Amino acid sequence: MAKNTVFTVIAPIYNEVESIPKLWERLSEVMEKAGAPWELILVDDGSTDGSTELIRDLAKKHTSVRPVIFARNFGHQVAVSAGMDYSRGDAVIIIDADLQDPPELILDMITKWKEGYEVVYAVRSEREGETWFKRVTASVFYRLIYRITDVKIPLDTGDFRLIDRAVVNIMVRMKERHRFLRGMAAWVGFKQVGLPYKRAARFAGVTKYPFRKMLKLALNAITGFSYFPLQVATYIGFISAGLSILAIPVVIIVRLTVANSFFGQASTLISVLFLGGVQLISLGILGEYIGRIYDEVKGRPLYIVREEPADFDKSPTGKGANQ
Numbered sequence: 001m002a003k004n005t006v007f008t009v010i011a012p013i014y015n016e017v018e019s020i021p022k023l024w025e026r027l028s029e030v031m032e033k034a035g036a037p038w039e040l041i042l043v044d045d046g047s048t049d050g051s052t053e054l055i056r057d058l059a060k061k062h063t064s065v066r067p068v069i070f071a072r073n074f075g076h077q078v079a080v081s082a083g084m085d086y087s088r089g090d091a092v093i094i095i096d097a098d099l100q101d102p103p104e105l106i107l108d109m110i111t112k113w114k115e116g117y118e119v120v121y122a123v124r125s126e127r128e129g130e131t132w133f134k135r136v137t138a139s140v141f142y143r144l145i146y147r148i149t150d151v152k153i154p155l156d157t158g159d160f161r162l163i164d165r166a167v168v169n170i171m172v173r174m175k176e177r178h179r180f181l182r183g184m185a186a187w188v189g190f191k192q193v194g195l196p197y198k199r200a201a202r203f204a205g206v207t208k209y210p211f212r213k214m215l216k217l218a219l220n221a222i223t224g225f226s227y228f229p230l231q232v233a234t235y236i237g238f239i240s241a242g243l244s245i246l247a248i249p250v251v252i253i254v255r256l257t258v259a260n261s262f263f264g265q266a267s268t269l270i271s272v273l274f275l276g277g278v279q280l281i282s283l284g285i286l287g288e289y290i291g292r293i294y295d296e297v298k299g300r301p302l303y304i305v306r307e308e309p310a311d312f313d314k315s316p317t318g319k320g321a322n323q
């Protein structure tokens, strides 16, 4: 480890008031063992349960805590991205605030980092305290993404990982709005390695990822890293056109040889409705991509910060955020 190594830990927080004290306790214990100076960036993603006040208090007591407080809820992936913007460490560790990711694993990550890996991601070999529905949807999601996207995003990995400064600097420059950080980290490349771990149950509170948010994340992952959905319309078009052409001689022959064939409108109606449905779905998929292009073109800031860390230096030459 270089002499002046500094670590950054980023924890996004959305209504985690019960977990924060324990998070601080376990993280500071672990980082003490790591034996290098460190900073904890707590990104408050529009909490309304008193987490904000708790984060402010913690920052007053410990100079290593640097709060980034959002003006509203911008979402988990954006909160982590903001943490990266403000980070100063040589290695950045991303961890959930609900203690589902065991902080103790950070030491193993640091060991791998010292061995020369630039990205050390944690692989969930077991999951505790999560519903059957969450496990199945998560598993299907990871496998689907793996199959249809162009970058090989490791299976069963979340955002709990250590990322070297070199990779963080590149990710900070990737300004896409609909972010899927695991995909972005895989896209960058460098030397990456997985560390299996047992994902614990939440320390307190309930999940902040309802089905709606999970679906949004899945759509970001798919549209961000693949054109496959756009191509589906082409495939279906070719298949149905091919089938129609094949059907023409069949219909002629049947019509000429079998009396009273093809009466009734049900078959016509069904095929028209089927293709109408396929067309509307294709239109929707197109809309999904166009909406995203529109968002990119507007070029609004990714997030709005209400309060920055006290030591944040805005001057052009200052060692402040990477924004």
Ligand code: UDP
Pocket: 011, 012, 013, 014, 015, 016, 045, 073, 074, 075, 076, 079, 095, 096, 097, 098, 100, 206, 207, 208, 209
């Ligand atoms: N989170 C956030 N903004 C959100 C949703 C979640 O910052 O809009 C944080 C949350 O506080 C937690 C982490 O992201 O630290 C992971 O969320 P959660 O534990 O609810 O997701 P799950 O583990 O259930 O997938």
Ligand code: MG
Pocket: 096, 098, 100, 202, 207
């Ligand atoms: Mg969680």
